[in-house]
Amino acid sequence: MVLLELSQMYKLKEAREHAIKQLNSCRYAIQPTTLISVALKYHIKDVFCYAFNKLVSKCVNDLELLDYNLLTNPVWIILLRVKERLDLHCDIVACEPPPVRHSMYCQKQQKCYKEWCQVWWNGMGHYLLDSCNPQSYDAVV
Numbered sequence: 579m580v581l582l583e584l585s586q587m588y589k590l591k592e593a594r595e596h597a598i599k600q601l602n603s604c605r606y607a608i609q610p611t612t613l614i615s616v617a618l619k620y621h622i623k624d625v626f627c628y629a630f631n632k633l634v635s636k637c638v639n640d641l642e643l644l645d646y647n648l649l650t651n652p653v654w655i656i657l658l659r660v661k662e663r664l665d666l667h668c669d670i671v672a673c674e675p676p677p678v679r680h681s682m683y684c685q686k687q688q689k690c691y692k693e694w695c696q697v698w699w700n701g702m703g704h705y706l707l708d709s710c711n712p713q714s715y716d717a718v719v
Contacts, residue, residue, distance in 0.1 A: 579597075579601075579616060581593055581596065581597035581600070582594065582597045582598075582601075582616070582620045585597055586620060594620075598622055598625070601613075601616070601622070601625060602624070602625065605625060605628060605629070609645065610629040610630070610632040610633040610636065611629075611633065611641065611644075611645040611648045611649055612648060613625055613626075613628070613629030613632075614626060614629045614630060614633065614648070614649060614653060615648040615649065617629060618650065618653070630653075630657070633657060634657065634660055634661060634664070638657075638658075638661070668706055668707075669706075669707065671703075671706060672702075672703040672704075672706035672707045673703065675694060675695050675698030675699070675702075675703065676698075678690065678691055678694040705717075
């Protein structure tokens, strides 16, 4: 982060590129809120995108006070809007099972479809809507 500060202060393009490369190499070990703060301060789009994707998957209640202070209001507004839309999408997906593909030997496609809907709702759809232990779509499938 110091190298980014110096590269910005003295307009050193190579130092900036090296600092961004180093930041990208260890970004998995840095909190998403810290990465977003750095990315906004130094205008690093790819780091911001990575960190925002990581932040979206986190529960907002699990963030600490320091995390709240690192992010700007526009980031919070966008984050909450994205999370709300993802939750709505998850609810829709949970209620409507993906289309089933019948084999060409399936004799009772209507019965097969009804059973698939039942399996989806009792299993995968239920896990998507479980408020005690919410699962992502990838984890459910």
